Amino acid sequence: MKIAVCVKQVPDATVHKRIDPATKRLDRSGEGALNPTDLNAVEEALRIKEAQGGEVVLVSLGPEKAAESLRKALAMGADRAVLVTDEAAAGSDLLGTSSALASALERVEADLVLFGQASSDGDGAVLWAAVADRLRRPLISQVASLTVDGDSVTGKRQTEHGYDLISAPLPAVIAVSDAINEPRYPSLKGIMGAKSKPQETIALADLGVDAEHAGEAGAKTTVLDLGPPPSRGDQVRVEDDGSAAQKILDYVLERRLL
């Protein structure tokens, strides 16, 4: 079983995230980390590999320094990494990102492609559906538990109304929810071993992706303006001295909320 896991480097949680007013893009110059919910996808891939054998390949799109973040997933136990990196890919929207990833995935020829829940910076939770359409493969998203059985896969999908059990033949694209597992910490041996695992860096041209279909040139969406968020208005603060319940009631009555 060959499993590809799509992962992304995002600004580290401790970095104050900002949008560069000049490029209107997220400032990625600070410390980077592997997107937290991608770890669930890596963990799930490792569990499948441990049970059934096979190979876990990381596939990512990002700047060169994203290779550092990929090493963390290699330390967890992934076998190798493919990083698509290209100046021309900077500023890609969903269309450019999904076509670059889909092309890289076609090269990997995985039986199963896994995604994590959502990136902590773009927060779209939409990429897998675009990639699945480009790859022309069945998709199951928001998967809280997964079984791979021979040549098919069954996922329990969390929805607003409950759970849907969905089955699909391999090869398939699966997006896991962060409820699916608890990602492992890399062992010291894993960390040492990660350094010698194959990390391939490829450019868009290697994938046959036209530069004009990637990056800002290929984007069909655009950032027009940046502004401050709408303010919530004046805040009231109360320390409970026994009368807080009454104060809450008065507050909501005043605003005609009851």
Place this chain on the structure above:
Amino acid sequence: MKALVFLEHHGDELEKGGLGVLSKAASLGEAAGVVLGPGAGALAARAGAFGAAKAYACEDEALSAPLPQPRVDALATLVEKTGTDAVLFAASVLAADVAAGLAARLDAGLNWDLTDLVLSDGDLVGKRPALGDTVLVDVGWTSSPRLALVRAGAFDPVESGGSAEVEEFEASFSDFSTLATLVEQTQEEASGPSIEDADIIVAGGRGLGSPEAFSLLEELAGALGGAVAATRAVVDAGWYPYSTQVGQTGKTVSPKLYVACGISGAIQHKVGMQGSGTIVAINKDPNAPIFDFCDLGVVGDLHQIVPKLTELVRSRQ
């Protein structure tokens, strides 16, 4: 602007989110609705009351399960047929997959998590709070059709009393689109109003201290006529069902009143409830982040305050 709005349905009800987006689209120009699946024709007719002049329906059996890929095929067919300027979606687990699949299929731009849609010189512009709502971004599209996912609860459905002309259409399906199949569906039935529909939500987090303390919130919600919601931490701990989880990995809600009890206000929760009209927070920790984005912040013990509040509300009735 000519917009097509995807109207998701559950059972024999159209979802409120889609109807809200439809009302908004009707206020900006010519709006049509589309309902997909067996029984779609009858549901599509209801779109007229929310501003649709036209409503499309495809009743193909391939659309009976709530799966995204056959819906991409159907919408791609319809967009080609009608030449719409925009395809709008109210965010949901299903709609996000449909919208992104359609974007790839049509090579069309998709903007997501929009809290408002406006016209600027006749062009559609979306408002998107980003980076944990620390910045408001105006987003646009460079080509047609423009695809948009609207944040849950951003627009209320407005009944205009009109009627829609219903047109049924046939869709053809890609070979890969029907490979995924629904094996089984489990509904989580909660008592009282669902958190998506409730005007008042009483929500609990780790500060409750124990699963039993949820009964305090249920009593308050009962007195207020509201629903009970939970944070991811307590759902993960098994204190309350997943169907009530509010946040990045749960539901996005926007009630008129949100009472947060023992909730610290982590970003993962904040993104699911910051659209609420009025936020009241009760927390023992005066430094809890929730005090930065609530309207009324109460520093105190929820175990004391909530039962008192329930009594006060009851005594008014």
